[in-house]
Amino acid sequence: MPDEFRTADADEYRMDYRAPHKTLEPSQNEIAVVDRALHALKDAGILPHTHYDQTRFLAHRQAVRDLFEIPWTAITPRMQRLLYAVNAIVQPENMLAAGVFCGNTFISNAGAAVGPGACYQARESIGVEIRPDEAARAERNVRRIDPTGVARVVAADAVDVARQFPHPIQLLYLDADGGPEKGKGIYLDILEACLDRVPPGGLVLAHNSVNCAERLRRYLDFVRDKKNFRASLNIVFDPEGLEVSAR
Ligand SMILES: C[S@@+](CC[C@H](N)C(=O)[O-])C[C@H]1O[C@@H](n2cnc3c(N)ncnc32)[C@H](O)[C@@H]1O
Numbered sequence: 001m002p003d004e005f006r007t008a009d010a011d012e013y014r015m016d017y018r019a020p021h022k023t024l025e026p027s028q029n030e031i032a033v034v035d036r037a038l039h040a041l042k043d044a045g046i047l048p049h050t051h052y053d054q055t056r057f058l059a060h061r062q063a064v065r066d067l068f069e070i071p072w073t074a075i076t077p078r079m080q081r082l083l084y085a086v087n088a089i090v091q092p093e094n095m096l097a098a099g100v101f102c103g104n105t106f107i108s109n110a111g112a113a114v115g116p117g118a119c120y121q122a123r124e125s126i127g128v129e130i131r132p133d134e135a136a137r138a139e140r141n142v143r144r145i146d147p148t149g150v151a152r153v154v155a156a157d158a159v160d161v162a163r164q165f166p167h168p169i170q171l172l173y174l175d176a177d178g179g180p181e182k183g184k185g186i187y188l189d190i191l192e193a194c195l196d197r198v199p200p201g202g203l204v205l206a207h208n209s210v211n212c213a214e215r216l217r218r219y220l221d222f223v224r225d226k227k228n229f230r231a232s233l234n235i236v237f238d239p240e241g242l243e244v245s246a247r
Pocket residue numbers: 072073074075098099100101102104105128129130131134156157158159175176177178179186207
């Protein structure tokens with residue numbers, strides 16, 4: 001059995017993909033569920049602690065609401081909070097996000113380092129999107145929050161960017177969908193292209209670990225093999241899920 005954190009309401013906690021900012025539950029529920037997920041990640045030896053700044057997180061959420069153009073997203077409020085918190089806790093010097101579409105997933109990660117939710121100084125946060133039109137929209141969105149350029153979006157194939165990235169990658173976020181043939185199976189290609197630069201303690205986050213579990217079978221088998229990753233925990237608190245793996 002894979003290691004898993006699961007809430008009883010994971011199947012019912014559903015968002016409207018076209019209403020990304022709609023409140024789905026009282027904020028104290030959301031905070032409590034995400035806290036329990038963070039504690040499970042700490043207990044699994046994946047996170048060093050569970051503390052993040054709630055006020056900065058809310059400033060980040062508000063800036064995305066005010067400034068981002070989001071045609072649709074599958075990032076639930078719980079997932080947005082978890083991604084921000086994991087980045088705020090780990091504080092990756094370099095973060096690479098693959099398959100960022102309009103940039104909402106990317107900024108959920110990078111928002112711990114740039115903009116009004118920033119709680120540390122990163123070296124570089126790169127979002128990669130293969131569709132030039134979507135990459136351009138994501139870059140426009142990110143520029144409205146981060147005038148510094150520490151966070152930026154490039155139009156490219158994430159496999160190539162991962163292969164060529166010259167520095168250690170402390171956090172890799174996977175969300176690319178490689179078309180009808182590969183689908184989310186492309187996660188393993190992206191991971192293998194840069195695994196030698198994910199240092200001990202580095203994290204790999206894989207969105208859709210629940211609703212795309214079949215297409216991700218080879219990827220999930222790989223990260224759950226202790227020969228490859230020290231620990232891996234499937235966070236199941238919404239219908240999409242997030243596999244969090246630590247080197
Ligand atoms: C399903 S979307 C991710 C959306 C995200 N989960 C959200 O809720 O906002 C996947 C994105 O990956 C992009 N993509 C597919 N293959 C890619 C590749 N090889 N490199 C970079 N991006 C890729 C697609 O163009 C698409 O925009």
